[in-house]
Structure formats: structure tokens, C-alpha cells
Amino acid sequence: MKSLNRRILTSVALAGLCLASFSAKAGPIDIFEFSVFMNSTETGATSLQDTQIGIGPSNFTPGLDIVFSNGLNADNVGTLNWTLTNNIGGDLTNVSLFGFLDAEIDEPINTFFNEYGTTADLILGGGSGDGLADSFEIDEPGFVFGDIYINLLMGVLDNTNAIQPALADDVSLALGFDIGTLLAGQSLTATFEISLIANGGLGHVDPNSGFQFWYNGFAERSTVVTPVPAPSTPSLMLLGGLILLAGRRVPRARAATADMQSSIVS
Numbered sequence: 001m002k003s004l005n006r007r008i009l010t011s012v013a014l015a016g017l018c019l020a021s022f023s024a025k026a027g028p029i030d031i032f033e034f035s036v037f038m039n040s041t042e043t044g045a046t047s048l049q050d051t052q053i054g055i056g057p058s059n060f061t062p063g064l065d066i067v068f069s070n071g072l073n074a075d076n077v078g079t080l081n082w083t084l085t086n087n088i089g090g091d092l093t094n095v096s097l098f099g100f101l102d103a104e105i106d107e108p109i110n111t112f113f114n115e116y117g118t119t120a121d122l123i124l125g126g127g128s129g130d131g132l133a134d135s136f137e138i139d140e141p142g143f144v145f146g147d148i149y150i151n152l153l154m155g156v157l158d159n160t161n162a163i164q165p166a167l168a169d170d171v172s173l174a175l176g177f178d179i180g181t182l183l184a185g186q187s188l189t190a191t192f193e194i195s196l197i198a199n200g201g202l203g204h205v206d207p208n209s210g211f212q213f214w215y216n217g218f219a220e221r222s223t224v225v226t227p228v229p230a231p232s233t234p235s236l237m238l239l240g241g242l243i244l245l246a247g248r249r250v251p252r253a254r255a256a257t258a259d260m261q262s263s264i265v266s
Contacts, residue, residue, distance in 0.1 A: 028211055029076040029194065030112075033102040033141075036082050036190060039155035040092040040182070051153060053082060063088035076103070077194050077213070085187040095179035096155050099192045099217045100148070102141050102172040105206035116168045117161050118203035121214065128180040131220040135159055135176035136202060140169050148174055165207070173202045177219040190219040 036053040053066060065085040072078040086092050104112040117138035125132025137157040140146035151157050157176045163169050175192075182188055193199055193216050201216025 028106050028209075029213055030104045030107045031076050031101070032104065033100065034080060034192070035100045036192075037098040037100065037152050038084070038095065039098075040095040042088070042090070042092050051155075053084065072194065077196055079191050079193045081189065081191045083187055083189045084182075086182045086184055088184070090184055092182040093180075095182050095188070097177045097179055097188065097190055097219050098152050098155075098157070098174055099177075099190065100152060100172065100174045101192070101194070101215050103194075103204065103213075104170075105204065105211050105213070106209050110206070110208045113170045114168050114208060115163070115171045115204060115206050116165045117163045117171050117173060118205060119161055120203060121198040121200060122202060123200040125177075128178050128221070131177075131218045133175035133201070133217055133219075134178045137174045137176075138163050138202060139172060139174075141172040143170070146172070148172055165205075168207065171204050173204060173215050175201065175215070175217050177217070179219065179221065182221060183225050185225040187222040187224075188219065189222070190217060192217040 037051040038053055039051055063086070065087050067083040067085075069081045072080065105115055119136065119138070122136060123132065124136070125134050127134060135157040136159055137148050137151060138161040139148040140163060142149040146162060147158070152174065155176075157174055163171050177190070179188060193201070193214075195201075195214045195216070196212075197214070199214045199216040201214050203212055203214050205212045
């Protein structure tokens with residue numbers, strides 16, 4: 001495990017992150033944190049907790065329904081999947097989604113700060129239409145230096161690799177996706193992959209063991225928008241009948257009141 005002294009968090013905003021993220025430990029790849037963050041105009045995010053999706057109900061946007069599935073094997077190779085459905089009652093605009101991975105290679109053998117990242121196989125997309133990542137960042141997770149968490153909050157990764165071979169340290173990886181507008185009732189599916197074969201994403205290398213893995217993702221909106229259910233014909237008929245009965249009862253009540261008042265006067 002990473003040293004607890006090394007992992008002293010520098011702010012309240014960072015302190016809650018690992019609680020809402022996926023983590024796993026097995027094999028040569030040790031996952032410390034695997035999280036998804038989302039920004040949009042309507043969420044009005046003001047802290048990292050406001051943008052982190054986690055693996056359960058949304059903690060910042062009521063009505064943003066979340067389904068999470070874990071497809072990693074015992075060696076932490078495979079995929080994680082998030083499906084987000086916009087049931088907030090309106091559109092979400094200027095949506096951007098980010099996948100963050102903080103993992104280590106052979107950590108019990110040779111620590112966690114001797115590794116580096118590479119973009120040699122990275123293929124970026126051109127916007128919301130292709131599902132590919134549109135931005136990236138490789139940086140120290142922010143426990144000593146690095147601004148990757150700040151950039152996740154701001155919703156703009158810096159497209160730089162700060163942990164190159166000559167600057168080996170603690171590696172974290174982030175990919176950003178420009179989604180655009182997520183209509184009311186529309187779903188967004190994001191799949192992130194850890195692979196032992198180059199997959200067009202970011203690379204994470206341990207020079208001591210020669211072990212390397214690749215991290216990539218794909219995000220796309222559904223073409224089907226789930227409509228808000230309209231009242232059925234029987235429901236409308238029942239509602240009409242209730243209104244009619246209510247209308248009939250009002251004159252009777254008024255008539256009874258008038259008879260009572262007449263009796264009192266006489």
C-alpha cells in the first residue's frame with residue numbers, strides 16, 4: 001500500500017474522493033482510485049465532491065440515475081462501465097466527462113513513485129460525435145505536487161505528461177470527453193479499459209520490472225430518449241369522472257348550507 005504519510009490529504013475536497021470511487025488490489029496492477037467526474041452548466045459544481053460520480057446514486061444532481069458495472073478480472077485488467085441517465089427534468093448542457101485512474105505497478109516490490117506515463121499510443125477524438133477521449137493528463141495525483149484534481153474540477157485537462165521517464169514518480173492518468181448536451185431522458189454510457197495491449201490510450205510503465213499497461217475509454221450518448229410518461233386514457237377518464245363528481249357535490253353542499261341558514265333565521 002502507499003505510505004499513509006505520503007497520502008496525507010491537503011484539503012477537505014480531496015478527503016472524500018476515495019470513498020465514492022472504485023478501488024481494487026490484486027496482481028501486479030494495484031488500483032488506488034478509479035473515478036468518473038462530470039461537469040455541466042446545470043450542476044453548478046463548486047467542489048470535487050460536486051463533480052464525482054462514484055459508483056452509486058448521484059451525490060450532486062438529484063435525478064441523474066447511475067448504473068455501474070465492474071468487468072475487471074483478478075489482475076485488474078478489463079473494463080469498468082458507468083451509464084448515466086438524465087432524469088432531472090430538463091436538459092444538461094455543456095456536459096464534459098472525465099475518467100481518472102490512480103494505479104501502481106508491483107507496488108509491494110518496488111514502491112509506487114518509480115513509474116512514468118507515456119502518450120506514444122494515444123489517439124484523441126474530435127468532439128462529441130466519435131466517442132473518443134478529447135483531452136488527457138498524466139500527473140502526480142496531487143498529494144505532493146500536480147494539478148490533476150484541480151483540472152478535473154475545472155473541467156479542462158491540460159494535455160500534458162508531467163511524469164515522463166526522466167521524471168519518474170507516482171503516476172495518475174485522466175481522460176476527458178466533450179459530450180455536449182444530454183437531453184432529458186437521454187443516457188450517457190462511459191466505458192474505461194485497463195489493457196495489457198496498446199489500446200490507443202495512455203500508457204503506464206514500470207521501468208524496473210518492464211511491466212506496462214494501457215488505459216483508454218469510450219463515451220457516447222444514446223440515440224433513444226426516454227419520454228416522460230403521459231397519462232393513459234383510463235387515467236384521464238378516471239380523472240374526468242372525479243372532477244365531474246366534485247362539481248356535482250359543490251352545489252349540493254351550497255344548497256345544504258343555504259337551508260341551514262334559512263332555518264336559523266326563521
